[in-house]
Amino acid sequence: MTTIARNLQAVRSRIDRAAAACGRSASEIALLAVSKSFPASHIQEAHAAGQRLFGESYAQEAVKKITALRDADIEWHFIGPVQSNKTAALAAHCQWVHSVERTKIAERLSAARPETLPPLNVCIQVNVSAEATKSGVAAGQELALAARIRDLPRLNLRGLMTIPEPTTDAALQRKRFAALRALKERLMRDGHDLDTLSMGMSDDFEAAIAEGATIVRVGTAIFGARETLRA
Numbered sequence: 001m002t003t004i005a006r007n008l009q010a011v012r013s014r015i016d017r018a019a020a021a022c023g024r025s026a027s028e029i030a031l032l033a034v035s036k037s038f039p040a041s042h043i044q045e046a047h048a049a050g051q052r053l054f055g056e057s058y059a060q061e062a063v064k065k066i067t068a069l070r071d072a073d074i075e076w077h078f079i080g081p082v083q084s085n086k087t088a089a090l091a092a093h094c095q096w097v098h099s100v101e102r103t104k105i106a107e108r109l110s111a112a113r114p115e116t117l118p119p120l121n122v123c124i125q126v127n128v129s130a131e132a133t134k135s136g137v138a139a140g141q142e143l144a145l146a147a148r149i150r151d152l153p154r155l156n157l158r159g160l161m162t163i164p165e166p167t168t169d170a171a172l173q174r175k176r177f178a179a180l181r182a183l184k185e186r187l188m189r190d191g192h193d194l195d196t197l198s199m200g201m202s203d204d205f206e207a208a209i210a211e212g213a214t215i216v217r218v219g220t221a222i223f224g225a226r227e228t229l230r231a
C-alpha cells in the first residue's frame with residue numbers, strides 16, 4: 001500500500017470516529033482531498049485508492065491538472081481566492097467553487113458557466129474569526145450575497161465555507177465552526193435551500209464534524225507537508 005493510500009485510510013478512520021462520537025453518520029461527510037502544490041501523479045495515486053473529490057487553490061494549477069486528468073471520474077472543487085480574470089476557466093473546469101466572496105465574482109462565474117454543464121455549485125466563504133488578513137465576507141454579509149446568488153441562473157448556492165484561524169484550542173475551534181453553522185441556519189430560515197458546510201482541515205476537522213461539517217478539506221494529512229512557498 002502506498003503512503004497516500006495509507007494516509008487516506010487513516011483520515012477516513014478519523015472521520016468515522018469523529019462522526020460516531022457525535023452520533024452522525026460518516027456517510028454525510030464528504031472528504032475533499034486538497035492536492036494543491038502536488039503533481040497530478042499524487043492525485044492519480046489517491047484516485048487509485050478510491051478518492052474522487054479533489055480540491056485546488058490556484059486557478060492555473062487547477063486547470064492544468066484538471067485537463068491532464070480529464071478522463072478520470074473526479075469531482076473538482078476550487079477552494080482558493082477567485083480572481084476575476086480566472087472566472088471563465090474555473091466555471092468551465094470545476095464542479096464546485098467554495099470561495100465566493102464578492103457579487104462581481106458570482107456574476108462572472110454564472111455568466112461564464114457553459115450551457116452544456118449543470119449550474120456551478122458554490123459556497124459563500126465567511127471569515128468567522130474576523131482576521132484582517134483572511135478572505136471571506138464578514139459574518140452578516142453573506143445574507144446580501146446569498147440573495148444575489150439566488151438570482152443568478154447558472155449558480156447553485158449549496159452552503160457556506162470557512163477557514164478559521166489556526167488554533168490548538170479545541171473549544172475555540174468548535175466556537176468558530178458553530179458560528180458558521182448558525183449563519184447557514186439563518187440563511188435557511190430566510191428560504192435558502194442549503195445542504196453544505198465546508199469546514200475543517202487536517203488539524204481541526206474533528207471539531208468541524210462535531211459542528212455539522214458536510215465537506216472536510218484535507219491536504220497535509222493525505223499528501224504530506226507542502227513547500228513553504230505555497231503552504
Ligand SMILES: *Cc1c(COP(=O)(O)O)cnc(C)c1O
Nearest residue numbers: 034057079201202217218219220
Ligand atoms: C490548503 C487548504 C486546505 C488543506 O489544509 P491542510 O491543513 O493541509 O489540510 C483546506 N482548505 C483550504 C481553503 C486550503 O487552501
